[in-house]
Amino acid sequence: MEPDGLFVYGTLREGGRHHRWLLRTHPEGTIGAFAPGRLFHLPAHGYPALVPGEDPGGDPPGPGWVRGVFVGYEDADALASAVADLDPLEGADTGLFERIALPVVLDSGHRYAAWAYVFPADRLPRLEREAVELPSGDWKAYLGPGEI
Secondary structure, eight states: OOOEEEEEEEETTTTTTTTHHHEEEEEEEEEEEEEEEEEETTTTTEEEEEEEEEOOOOSSTTTEEEEEEEEOOHHHHHHHHHHHHHHTTTTTTTTSSHHHHEEETTTSEEEEEEEEEEEEEEGGHHHHSSEEEETTTOOOHHHHOOOO
């Protein structure tokens, strides 16, 4: 599955404290999207963590889907440049998050693959103990109005 864009669900989303970093990667456009997985809020750190999951079946929204934004780029080179810029910010170089390709469903219903920064599945037990699971799958809605 070759990624066609980037899936963001936390601080890189519009209104988020790192959205400026995303804008400096010169995206072509954005559209609401969903990816399969479980979403957690890490209160001690102030950001969310997505743990990828199997396609829950059916159309999103619903259980097993995480709400975010699909970010498109002009071409594969522009996308590669964007993730090279974002990897250090997201801790991909230190192992905090890992960047993997996920299937995403756009609000339009189209399906693509996108790079996403996720927590490895082996951290799931710790997240279940120490973080707040968000069954809605939408971190921005969980925090409410204001900067995310």
